Amino acid sequence: MSGRAPYGLVAVTCAVIMVVLGVLVSGEGVSGPDEFAVRWVERAFGPDTDLLRLLVLPTEAYVLIPIAVLAAVLCLIGGRRLEAVLTIVGPLVAILANTWVLKPLFDRWKYTYLAYPSGHTVALVAVLTVLVLLARPGVAKAVIATVGAVALCGVTIGMIGLGYHYLTDVVGGTLFAVATVCATWVLLTWAARRRAPVPSDG
Template sequence: MRTIAAVCGLLALLLGLPFAGGTTPGAVDAAAAGAVADLSPGVLRALVLPTEPYVVLALGLLGVFLCLRAGRRLEAGLALAVPVLAILLTSWLLKPLYDRWKNNTLVYPSGHTVSLVAVLTVLVLVTRRVVVVVLSAVALLAAAAGLVGLGYHYLTDVVGGTLFAVAVVLVSWPARRHEPAPSTG
């Protein structure tokens, strides 16, 4: 997990460099905006629903509950603290550092995305279920389309936020302990 965290973190840091201090979209950003331009405002608002604070908070509390139910107190604390850490690092460190603006707002990496992906990554780690991975991917893709379509973010902001959130959660999460196999003799 540490290697994946390092790669995601490095990619998040590198992805923002070409756009630092700027306001213009890249070619990929413009293409993504064009791809969702015909969606109605109502559809776009529905697509960003997973990034709303009350949804993110509910998902985060679900992660804490699942950890507590399984008797994993350390992970319950991390399920609460690590997404907050990712959000704070994004807002207080990365956004000012990259200084990328859209609509008079710092946008790289996307804080909407960091908050959502951090709690979804926790849920994936806690449950280790394929269905949670699939639902998380669907929620992220929907949110990305909505964030780009409503003009809140460029696609690169969303990708950078995704990479950064995954990196913070994975680097903070304890390694899974393997239980020894029961003795047969």
């Protein structure tokens, strides 16, 4: 897995869109897409809270942490130390930055808590992004990306239906997680190249 473009471009693009969206939805008001999504989920799924809770299960720490740790261990076994660092550092940076910087900065409230970007989404998508980046090109990468997209759709429905988040919170969380993981990989590979010994001419 190379640390060169387009990871840097992807990170910048996602970050810019996330910021613009955050500015548009900051505060307590809801947007047109958010209202539409709430009405659609209510009509399609009704009050089936058991199903909705099942849909948000992939965002739980007891699901994501073992996956991230297993991925890191497999990277270490395969001698991919830099990728192992990404597996832990990427999601951790995304979660901490979202909780302590972005949520207070955008100041978007849902009931009594800050909602934008969605922390549930940041955690899930950060881990999924790492897995997609680590996977070898081909069937494995396509399968992981597809399963991840399906899981994210389910999580989005679940969080909207349970009243945890607005649709735009999920979109913002997705964008920020992808941006952070890609930026982290670019920085890790840059630092690794800086530390690499320079071949001697003598």
